[in-house]
Amino acid sequence: MKEINETPLPGVGIRHDFACDSERRVGVVSHHSGRRDLIVYDRDDPDRVVETVSMSIDEARSLGTLLGGPNIVERLDDLRQQIVGLEIAWLPISPNSPLAGRPLGESEMRTRTGVSIVALLRGETAIPAPGPDDVMLADDVAVVVGTDAGIDEAARILSTARS
Amino acid sequence: MIVASTGTAGLFLELGGVLLGVAVLGRVATRWGLPSVPLYLVAGILIGDGGVVPIVPARDFIQTGAEIGVILLLLLLGLEYSGDELVGALRTGLPAGLVDLVLNFTPGYLAGALLGWDFRAALLLGGITYISSSGIIARLLSDLGSLGNRETPVVLAILVTEDLMMALYLPLMAGLLIGGSALTIGVEIGLAIAVVIVVLGIAVVFGHRLSQLVFSRSDEHLLLTLLGVALIVAGIAERVQASAAVGAFLVGIALSGPAEHAARQLLTPLKDLFAALFFVFFGLQIDPGALPPMLLAAGALAVVTAATKVATGWWSAARAGISPPGRLRAGLTLIARGEFSIVIAGIAVAEGVEADIGPLSAAYVLMLAIGGPLAAKAADPIWRKVIQRSRS
Known part of the structure; x- marks a missing residue:
């Protein structure tokens, strides 16, 4: 299992992220409301998110299955x-x-x-x-x-x- | 008008007109990608004393609505955070919070002193320049897609510390504004702050149990319970000079779990209504004629305190190991001032400590509520330009 960073975002929810071997950093922002944002970090500026895809819980679960979650x-x-x-x-x-x-x-x-x-x-x-x-x-x-x-x-x- | 606008009819017509006008401005704001707070202020200024169409019968209602608006603003702010989040943010963000306080409170206080104001008015201006707008910034982070950015927790931790500071600052100011001998003021303030800290502790430790007690499956019962509790706690807080707004904030912190979730959904529309009335009412009290002489001072203060917020963000992000472009983003994001500066300015106007503080802070908030988001959006382009220049 990759080491995953967990960062609380007060008032928003929680962020999980990790760096892939391909040197890209990806993560998920889990909102208190249940919304999930799939986030992909910039190649040149590793602090910055270049792409945010907002998903409902169901959509996030589907993606999780595709990616081989509890499979x-x-x-x-x-x-x-x-x-x-x-x-x-x-x-x-x-x-x-x-x-x-x-x-x-x-x-x-x-x-x-x-x-x-x-x-x-x-x-x-x-x-x-x-x-x-x-x-x-x-x-x-x-x-x-x-x-x-x-x-x-x-x-x-x-x-x-x-x- | 054909029908004499007396009594109820006049109230309805004016109130309807105000709400409709505010709604139109809100749409314009969204269209231009602006926060709505500054436009609500402008609307208030236009219909206030010396404005284009001064309103009369609806004024009392708007005033009461404005007071409820402050309660709801702070109640929902408290709902944003759980006790654990507050404790966690304080643990990691306290040094940044203190730098933020020193860098951004001082310019406001000094400006007040330079203008020859009473020290209490100067302290209030310090509060106005200190506190960033968590409403505008939360919106901004979401719109710019930078919620996941690694500097964002730094920004959020600063906002949380500011909100907690408010819970101490407002009772402090309330005590100072009553006046009296140094001893009575000291006792009043000490008592109020002690009450706030004790209630905050209770909220963090027993929040879960209290929330279960309050919760109801019926939206109607829950809404009435929440409003009743919030207003009573706000009233008690006001009575012990701890400021009604702080009482409401603490109620928000105490709520958690399903009660918190439902409360947020039920109360947000009410907050939208009454907070709009609050901004309008603040504008109402400002004579448009008093604004132009304040523009220079407000502009200078805006430039200085924008720079100090950038410095705050830069330093705090650097401390968290963020690289320079992220530091700049954190700094520029923090510039926006908005609802809470107006809450403090509203207290100053209501207490009548200084005639100029209303127009000055209105102009100041107008500038930074609009300028802040624009600056934050320009962060990455600015950084690219810096890089290009340093390479060539």
Whole structure:
């Protein structure tokens, strides 16, 4: 993690900023009102902001996600690198699958393949750590963790009819 | 006018006319990128004694409105800051705050003394030249996109210290203006300042709990509670000679959390209305004929105290490790004087300590409320020119 400067701005809010390796300084002014300003400092005068982009909280959150904020994908990737043999995959649930529209428990995924479903991605939203009662819908994407062989098996189950 | 403008009708017509006129001026100000305070003053001067269209029936209402305007200005100023922010800003910004006080209070005081004024009038003029306009400057920082600049915390810390100094300065002046023997004045002032410090301490420590007590989900109840509390505390403060404005400021500091947030939204429109009346009323009391003889003195004072603010900003920013262009920006940004100089000048006029102080400070604030933002906007171009000249 980069070292981030935190500076209170009395009457306004708080400013966070840090210098990138590319020698540009960037930051965020968080207003008491909830407004967020994305700020980029001047290349020649490092005290001066050249660009300020004001955002609502929602917009700021979207940008944060794009920049890889608390991102489930990245976390899983870290995990994969730490444990040899562990694989992660994104498996779409085909409308042809008999499991589409059924609760997760019915798939008996863990028992049959050793693979865990750690999240369901549905459009813009995600269901992290779904329970056995959470329903899988057609065109959801299941984020699964397991061995290579297990994942292959899981992919087959999710895309086609039960053999 | 066809209908005789007596009683209520006259009041409505005049008040409506004043508000409408002020609204038009406000739009003009925005169009030209100017702060609205100086234009409100001009409006007041035009409709006051010796002005173009002197108003009569609405005057009493405007006067009362002006007094409420001061309360609301200071209440909202207090709402801007939480107790923690005040403590934090004081901890880091005290040396800069003291340099600011010495450099900018002294010229005003000396000018008063040179003009042969009573020492209390000179002290008031010192206050007028000392205090920058946090309203104009906050707007300026936001408009120029320099809120994120690294010199901005220095500027804000100076403004916070000035506002806190006000909380001590106003009771001090209130005590001096009552007069009496040195002993009674000393006791009065000591008592008032002690009350302010104790209440400030309570506000910082117990603010959260008090805010929960005051808070209500109903906007209506919250508005009435807040106004009631602010006016009562202001009244008590006035009674113990600590100045009503300071009482309101302390109420603002004490409020925090959801109560603070809601208070700001509910009270801002009211503040806009009554603060406008306050600036108009200050202008009302100034005879346009008294302005021209004051222009030279006001201009000289404006030039000197603009320079001392630049020096203050430069020194404080340098101390915070800001490079020269940022130091210049900090200095030029601090030049603007506005609402609080008028608050102090308003006290001077109401107490009648010195006939010239009204017109002098009106001219002075007009110059720096308009000149300050222009100077701040020119900071970077000025710096580029300096660089070019030093290279060639």
